[in-house]
Amino acid sequence: MIDKASKAFFHTLAGSRNLKHLASRYGMRSPRSFARRFIAGETVDEAIVAARAIEASGLAQTLDFLGESVATMAEADAATQAYLKVLAQIVGSGIGRNISLKLTQLGLTIDRATCVDNLRRILDAAGAHDFFVRVDMENSAFTQVTVEISETIWQKGYRNAGIVLQSYLPRSLADAERMNALGARVRIVKGAYKEPKGVAYQAKADVDAAFIEIMKVLLAGGNYPAIASHDPAMIAATRAFASKNGIPPERYEFQMLYGIRRDLQAALRAAGFGMRVYVPFGREWFPYFMRRLGERPANIGFVVRGILNER
Numbered sequence: 001m002i003d004k005a006s007k008a009f010f011h012t013l014a015g016s017r018n019l020k021h022l023a024s025r026y027g028m029r030s031p032r033s034f035a036r037r038f039i040a041g042e043t044v045d046e047a048i049v050a051a052r053a054i055e056a057s058g059l060a061q062t063l064d065f066l067g068e069s070v071a072t073m074a075e076a077d078a079a080t081q082a083y084l085k086v087l088a089q090i091v092g093s094g095i096g097r098n099i100s101l102k103l104t105q106l107g108l109t110i111d112r113a114t115c116v117d118n119l120r121r122i123l124d125a126a127g128a129h130d131f132f133v134r135v136d137m138e139n140s141a142f143t144q145v146t147v148e149i150s151e152t153i154w155q156k157g158y159r160n161a162g163i164v165l166q167s168y169l170p171r172s173l174a175d176a177e178r179m180n181a182l183g184a185r186v187r188i189v190k191g192a193y194k195e196p197k198g199v200a201y202q203a204k205a206d207v208d209a210a211f212i213e214i215m216k217v218l219l220a221g222g223n224y225p226a227i228a229s230h231d232p233a234m235i236a237a238t239r240a241f242a243s244k245n246g247i248p249p250e251r252y253e254f255q256m257l258y259g260i261r262r263d264l265q266a267a268l269r270a271a272g273f274g275m276r277v278y279v280p281f282g283r284e285w286f287p288y289f290m291r292r293l294g295e296r297p298a299n300i301g302f303v304v305r306g307i308l309n310e311r
């Protein structure tokens, strides 16, 4: 109940232009500003510094150049070009080649065909340099089209892209089975958006049970699935299922978000598991940041303290 209320509250706040203005002014302006707990920086150079530190501690990373819901073709094109530049900078830096992106950043809300063209421009450049590209999953208005685009991309021969499925959506179990049949890589998450009853499970127990069911389907028959959760119960269930079924750690990886449960990230790595950290960066960090606050209302405390300290 508290979960639902807090997601809804932060969803509403995320739409506030005043709050965005205030947060943007204070959130990232110094190395200790509050948004830096979850966002690696506003520039790719800052993200690369963060990625190097992550790799130095034995973890892998995926960089996410933040942006979503662009409103014009010109913005979608600019986002695509910016991503192509980011790829070149990653290659130049020598860090691991793995990125995450959102289709609404590439124009999905404006024109599907243009979005697919933009995605293919990125996948072509990524393929030339051995990148893996993860297509994040957004709110449920985009689930079907994101699954369809992933399948189209697969049929066109792209093997360097994977999708995300959300366990709060009852449909995701069937989507996981479809992706397994294709051989496409899946990241399973619980789901970060505020979704209505009838579309998504509302009770944590249902979301968790579905996560475990999909995790098992992916581990048993999927292609290098990513189990993305900070929830010790989800991690324990994954480890238990893998060990019972003789699935070695090389066949899957755990993933967590930058700045969240670093202790658990390190512990899993030390125990011999693959751990990839999702590193978001860029000027468009506000919606991502608000989703992180909505997941854990206690986070609001350090934001308020941060703003008070900065003023």
Ligand SMILES: Cc1cc2nc3c(=O)[nH]c(=O)nc-3n(C[C@H](O)[C@H](O)[C@H](O)COP(=O)(O)OP(=O)(O)OC[C@H]3O[C@@H](n4cnc5c(N)ncnc54)[C@H](O)[C@@H]3O)c2cc1C
Pocket: 135, 136, 137, 138, 164, 166, 189, 190, 191, 192, 193, 228, 229, 230, 231, 232, 234, 255, 256, 257, 260, 261, 277, 278, 291, 292, 293, 295, 296, 299
């Ligand atoms: C690598 C990665 C990629 C993701 N990609 C997507 C995506 O494409 N689409 C999508 O909808 N969602 C995505 N998510 C977010 C995901 O859906 C959840 O919203 C988020 O991971 C929180 O769920 P949880 O599994 O950690 O479990 P929860 O039950 O929410 O949390 C378990 C515990 O984790 C810790 N925790 C969780 N969130 C926070 C937080 N914000 N701050 C501090 N501690 C926290 C707390 O200790 C909490 O008790 C992604 C998550 C990860 C890790």
